[in-house]
Amino acid sequence: MMVAPDEPIVSVRGLTKSFGPVAVLKGVDFDVMPSKVSVVIGPSGSGKSTLLRCCNGLELADGGTIRICGQTLAQGGRMLPDAALNALRRQVGMVFQAFNLFPHLSVLGNVTIAPRKLLGLSVAEAEAAGRTLLGKVGLAHKADAYPATLSGGQKQRVAIARALAMQPQVMLFDEPTSALDPELVGEVLQVMRELAAEGMSMMVVTHEMSFAREVADSVSVMDHGVVLEQGPPAQIFDAPRHPRTREFLQAVTTRGGPRQLQGPTGSGTPLLSGDH
């Protein structure tokens, strides 16, 4: 289902969500425009991961509206019926912080299972497409390996290929580099940068400030369940309007500074090195 180029591919309005007595989202508006990268930053517990999980129906918001690819995913605390939800999810790729690769399947099996079972591709068709995707994330040589034998960075690149195998219209990234050793972050960000350059619509929740600055078309700063401010990266990072944004950016940068982006083998200064 295509949307007009000037219409957002993900459109969130007035989203509210509580876990028991804790209000995690308190009326969030958020958009991802086609072929653009929207990055969400903010302190832990600000609700940014919950916002992203709502956009794939992994969490049901209590109130507000989520429209994705021209369809209403959730509205007023009601989710799209299961069959339609499954169909919509095929157009929305998801990458998790913890990778969530399928350990009982080979790398190629991870990338081909969904197209085979859901799109009706033959094994040969799915494997040909899967190998192409693995080549794209630089892991063609690991097709027959099992996830347990891969490094964290390799696992996350397989997870990205697995999501791309469904040919989604938009990709959601939930802190994709937060579980990685510092020296492995660069290779995953590189793949994401290439994906953005190819025109993939992306929503990225991350702590990688220099990635946000370099790749994002729009940056949203979340805190305590609300979007404090939203704008192009230059505005957010160089001229933040909200005092809490300034506080957050200062806290992040004084703890070792934003990670320098380098190639797949590059290692930047770890964002949270001050924590250890």
Place this chain on the structure above:
Amino acid sequence: MDLDFSPVWDGWRDLVHGALITIEVTAGAIVLGCLIGLVIGLGRLDPRRRVVYGLTTAYVSFIRGTPLLVQLFIWFFGLPHFGINFPAFFCGIVGMGIYSGAYVSEIVRGAIQSVDRGQMEAARSLGMPYRTAMREIVVPQALVRMIPPLGNEFIALIKNSSLVSLLTIADLMHEGQKIISTSYRSLEVYLAIALVYFVLTNLTGLALRTVERRLGAGGLV
């Protein structure tokens, strides 16, 4: 103390025949118990589905909470009061299968719930329906985790099968007691029977460990 094993040697054909009956009854009960256990275990995954959860939970608490011997007697001696007469062999297999199913269901439920929630989320986020995600992603991983506790259950069932001798089934225990009733050599015969059960249970344990290793080597961690 003088031990005389000659009644055991003289009656070895009957003991072998009894052991085969024991294997048949136990194997039938294991198959039945696994089928029942899978269904009941899946039914107990989600307490929000009240009717299914309630019925399956009632099954587990009743079957697990009453003695196997009592259940077997109800099948064999109780039901005939209502004009329902099942053959002893049928009562043995069905009674033990239903009993074992309650335990297997807990093994199934525990193994499925031990699979990381992120696996289901990843499968669903690709667009897989719940059933597909269960069948392709969660259950294959749970199967491997079921093997060690299933080994315990199978071994317990082999030993418990000696109770069916009380339903007139000519199993290993029953054949042994027949030899004792003519030879009065109870220690020797019981030692011989114990050895046969020991071999059967340990062969079962060995077979399951082999399966576990194979699956582990195949990536089904």
